[in-house]
Amino acid sequence: MKDMNSEGYTTADGRKIGGVLMEMKNITLRFGGVAAITDISFDIRDGEIRAIIGPNGAGKSSMLNVISGFYVPQEGEVWFKGYKRGPMKPYQVARLGIARTFQNIALFDGMSVLDNIMTGRLTLMKSGLLSQAMWWGGAQREETEHREKVEKIIDFLEIQSIRKTPVGRLPYGLKKRVELARALAAEPKLLLLDEPMAGMNVEEKEDMCRFILDVNDEFGTTIALIEHDMGVVMDLSDRVVVMDYGKKIGDGTPDEVRSNPDVINAYLGVSHD
């Protein structure tokens, strides 16, 4: 590992990565008697693109769900911005500045693209119930301000033409992009992407890669992503955690991970001789 310490490090392409933003300490998650995650620790640093990879059923999605509060681990600690996070509901985690997308896309199908993205800003809207109900005071001005921010994200992700379309009518690739837009609208400190390229064709994958890099570059957003596709992950991420059967078998830069014998075994199988 390059000059890696608590102060951060510099990536191969010259980006400065900061200190620890999120730290998972000895996380164990069980469903009944089945352990989905066993004693895993790793950190995510400010400004980096961190990937979690592993074969099917390795527990990657479970780990993402622990980070986003959908699952509460039986053992271990989650630290965010230097504070230990107690057991939290997913909506409380979202309000801390952790936004996410889903593997199977969870959008509001009946609502327009614009409205979907606007929901991303709900936690940032301050005016109260009464003001909203009466549509007086700050409510109207606030709506306009947030609309402007959302329009910028729409431009950024190049989805201007489908602004008013109900999400249910969009093809898969665009839905994935709208979901990313909604997560970005929350101006998250940490963005979690659950298989952002799953089911996409080559062209869509390239677009998604570009957007992920641009988001990281332009907004300085820290990104943690889960991916199946090794090639994509290696090109995209600064550091990679490798999981297999709920355990961590590798952690480091893409090059380090690629040459790790345990990782090679997990992906290619061990010869029994």
Next chain:
Amino acid sequence: MSDQILFAMEVTLNGLMAGVMYSLVALGFVLIFKASGIFNYAQGVLALFAALTLVGFQNGQVPFAHLINAIFGTNLHHFGWHLPAVVAIILTAAVMVLLAMIVEKFVLQHLVNQAPIILFMATIGLAYFLEGLGDIMWGADIKKLDVGLPQGANEAFEAVTDSVFGFGLYIDNLDIVATVVAALLVLSLTLFSQYTKYGRALRAVADDHQAALSVGISLRFIWVLVWSIAGIVALVAGIMWGSKSGVQFSLSLIALKALPVLMLGGFTSIPGAIVGGLIIGMGEKLFEFFAGPLIGGATENWFAYVLALLFLVFRPQGLFGEKIIERV
């Protein structure tokens, strides 16, 4: 103009007004269904409960008087005051909000992620629980509700129609008030759900729970909010029905008339609840007027359901319901 046509006009008018009353109940159903996918069987009982509570507050009735007297051997009935209608209405609205919180805390919270049929069953239980609670709290007798709404024939309308047709048509002032109130309710609810952040959060929760959580929406808050709104809509319906025909336990059966209204208008459409109500109200009165004598009358009991059934066959999502888009 022949008497027959004039009479038909009056029947139509009457039907429309009855329809407005159905719509008021149907609105509450739509709100909860939209936000949580639950068909709230207890909506009619909510209206009854609200009306009972309102009368109780107005007359200074002691809640649970019968129970208290039976246990402690006292003879309490009334506090001996009469609250002004406005104060009583505000207090009742607060009770409906409180009730929403209790329902969320003790029922809905424990049924998160259950199938809709389970939640439906829970609301049936809730309906009978509330009916019993209303009985124990306020007594089972029929009560008169008067919050100062105008009642009786509208003379201006009678005079105008008299000069035009040579026959004064009858319309009740209370029905006019109900129509205005229903229109205002629909307008404000539509604006609220389309243009405010809470409205957007409400629609988001209705669409996808997981996604709503991930953008920081608290499901519990939204459920309390939507049940509170439904409770207040029930209060409005309770006031109108109670003023018209007294507060009695058969009020909860009106809920069943809201069913065909919903099938017609669509379970997810607020304007649909109004238009559906008008069609059902007018349809059943006109059908009774024209076909009733031929087939022995009492058609009002079943006509609405048959009409709704026809709609289900040809347009399952109702007049205004969201067409189900399914990409394969």
